[in-house]
Amino acid sequence: MTRKEVEHVERHPKVVLLCEDVEELAGVTEVISSQISAFRTLCNFDDMQQVLVDSTPLVIIIAMSSVSKSVELYSLLAKGGMLDYPHENILLCENRESGIGFRCCMKNIFRDYFIYKPMYENYRLRMILHNALLRSKEAHDITHIREEHFGRIDEDLKQLIDDAAQYHQSAEQTLKDARKDLQNASGINEVQSALIQDLKAQHIDPLLDKLEAQLSDSVIELTKRLKSKQFSVAELSALLTERAIPNTNHQASLLKESKPETQKVQSNGHNGYLDLPSSKEENTPQPVKEEPLKNAKIMVVEDNEIYREMISKILRDEGHYVESVSSGLTAIKMLRKHKYDLIFMDLFMPELDGYNTTKNIRNIPNCKSIPIIALTSNKNKELIRKWASLGLTAYIAKPSTKQSILKAVEKCNAINQLRV
Amino acid sequence: MEINTLDSLKTLNEDVMLELLGDDRDEINSFRQQFLVQAKNSLQKIAGYYRQNQIKAIKDEAHYLKTSAKAIGAERCAYYLQQLEDTTQTHATENIRKQQCRAYIESLSNEIKSVFHACNNK
Numbered sequence: 001m002t003r004k005e006v007e008h009v010e011r012h013p014k015v016v017l018l019c020e021d022v023e024e025l026a027g028v029t030e031v032i033s034s035q036i037s038a039f040r041t042l043c044n045f046d047d048m049q050q051v052l053v054d055s056t057p058l059v060i061i062i063a064m065s066s067v068s069k070s071v072e073l074y075s076l077l078a079k080g081g082m083l084d085y086p087h088e089n090i091l092l093c094e095n096r097e098s099g100i101g102f103r104c105c106m107k108n109i110f111r112d113y114f115i116y117k118p119m120y121e122n123y124r125l126r127m128i129l130h131n132a133l134l135r136s137k138e139a140h141d142i143t144h145i146r147e148e149h150f151g152r153i154d155e156d157l158k159q160l161i162d163d164a165a166q167y168h169q170s171a172e173q174t175l176k177d178a179r180k181d182l183q184n185a186s187g188i189n190e191v192q193s194a195l196i197q198d199l200k201a202q203h204i205d206p207l208l209d210k211l212e213a214q215l216s217d218s219v220i221e222l223t224k225r226l227k228s229k230q231f232s233v234a235e236l237s238a239l240l241t242e243r244a245i246p247n248t249n250h251q252a253s254l255l256k257e258s259k260p261e262t263q264k265v266q267s268n269g270h271n272g273y274l275d276l277p278s279s280k281e282e283n284t285p286q287p288v289k290e291e292p293l294k295n296a297k298i299m300v301v302e303d304n305e306i307y308r309e310m311i312s313k314i315l316r317d318e319g320h321y322v323e324s325v326s327s328g329l330t331a332i333k334m335l336r337k338h339k340y341d342l343i344f345m346d347l348f349m350p351e352l353d354g355y356n357t358t359k360n361i362r363n364i365p366n367c368k369s370i371p372i373i374a375l376t377s378n379k380n381k382e383l384i385r386k387w388a389s390l391g392l393t394a395y396i397a398k399p400s401t402k403q404s405i406l407k408a409v410e411k412c413n414a415i416n417q418l419r420v
Numbered sequence: 421m422e423i424n425t426l427d428s429l430k431t432l433n434e435d436v437m438l439e440l441l442g443d444d445r446d447e448i449n450s451f452r453q454q455f456l457v458q459a460k461n462s463l464q465k466i467a468g469y470y471r472q473n474q475i476k477a478i479k480d481e482a483h484y485l486k487t488s489a490k491a492i493g494a495e496r497c498a499y500y501l502q503q504l505e506d507t508t509q510t511h512a513t514e515n516i517r518k519q520q521c522r523a524y525i526e527s528l529s530n531e532i533k534s535v536f537h538a539c540n541n542k
Contacts, residue, residue, distance in 0.1 A: 306454050306488040310440060313447070348483055377490060399491040401439040 012055040013040035052082040058136035063092035086139040088132035168219040296341040300324040328357030347376040371412035429495035432538040436493030479508040500528040
């Protein structure tokens with residue numbers, strides 16, 4: 001892999017081409033470099049590792065001498081943890097291997113493939129690259145917003161935990177002071193003093209003990225709950241970026257976790273393995289048969305009782321079991337206790353809006369992928385896009401129609417079937 | 421339903437509820453009556469918030485009522501509620517904003533009366 005050293009040597013490339021023989025790819029590199037200057041070709045495995053770690057390029061193009069070698073290289077890099085970030089990957093292959101390239105993309109190993117040998121189509125490559133850059137840029141922006149947002153929430157929660165501890169201390173001190181004052185309290189004569197002591201022993205001391213115990217319990221419980229809610233930015237970021245570019249980062253993590261089995265592809269020097277798609281396998285995507293969903297357990301979260309009742313009625317009339325709530329907080333409480341197949345949710349609600357409710361719901365173990373249909377008339381596309389980044393299945397513009405509401409339910413049904 | 425110019429909007433667009441709930445007249449009438457009760461309460465709240473200069477509360481209440489206004493097909497009502505909501509978020513001076521809010525609240529009040537008449541004439 002070290003026949004010729006790097007030709008395009010951008011320090012922090014946005015696009016990298018990983019290959020064995022750069023001379024073979026002279027035309028391709030020319031096209032790419034004319035499209036984007038932040039581009040680098042890498043032929044040495046150590047350089048590849050270093051550049052991927054240092055620069056996290058948005059687009060990775062792999063053009064080894066065969067598809068199996070390209071897949072193996074990508075697998076090796078993924079297993080080495082060098083691809084744990086949102087990126088796009090493109091496979092470059094020869095015409096004779098176009099079938100395998102296609103199947104690799106169908107299997108989501110690569111986002112796209114491009115035939116560069118014996119001939120290549122200049123503008124097709126430019127188009128693929130342009131789209132890949134565009135998608136990566138969007139994913140990168142979303143990741144950035146999320147990190148900023150969750151970082152702020154983390155800080156707020158830390159502050160709340162500190163406040164709870166501080167409150168505990170000051171309340172304890174107040175109780176201690178009250179005991180001390182009582183201890184020193186005396187009446188104007190012996191009878192009164194005896195009465196005060198009697199009162200203290202029988203009523204006030206037990207009351208203070210009880211208060212102290214309750215305070216301690218509630219603060220411990222509160223701190224525990226706050227800590228359990230504390231978001232780890234890194235964890236969330238990893239989880240959410242996986243959704244940002246599902247075909248690449250997710251696939252990279254799958255490759256990272258996969259164990260070498262079945263069709264082993266061994267190559268020069270590396271011990272990496274990868275399951276290649278079988279040539280006999282039928283790779284045409286099977287259309288998901290959408291059967292009408294009956295008896296689904298659906299939750300409707302909407303603060304306006306009229307619209308809430310309308311949506312519930314439409315769903316009930318179709319044979320679904322519907323529970324409706326007026327706030328995000330109630331929805332979260334119910335979702336912690338009961339399992340639902342799907343949720344309809346409003347964006348603007350008092351106390352907790354749809355975005356923050358969804359964020360909390362995604363933290364509930366059984367609800368990480370529960371389909372959520374957004375109900376909103378809000379024109380703020382940015383806000384809706386932000387909300388969608390948490391994983392919305394469909395979006396319904398109020399007041400909508402019966403037909404579109406049921407269509408959205410069917411869509412969720414299809415997703416649920418896929419999940420099963 | 422996109423909120424367009426006022427002229428193109430109806431006081432009570434019957435098609436909206438037909439498309440949403442079908443032609444169950446009793447059901448439709450029941451939701452309309454519920455809306456009128458809700459609209460009266462919301463309007464009183466909005467007027468109260470206006471007097472207390474609680475702009476954010478006006479916005480929230482207007483948004484809340486807009487949902488059901490749209491759902492029953494009270495398009496002009498929804499329009500005024502949207503305008504009211506937008507006005508609370510403009511950067512105009514407080515006086516101008518208050519004047520605009522007042523004008524929309526009055527229009528909304530009249531429009532709710534029109535919806536009432538339209539419902540009773542159906």
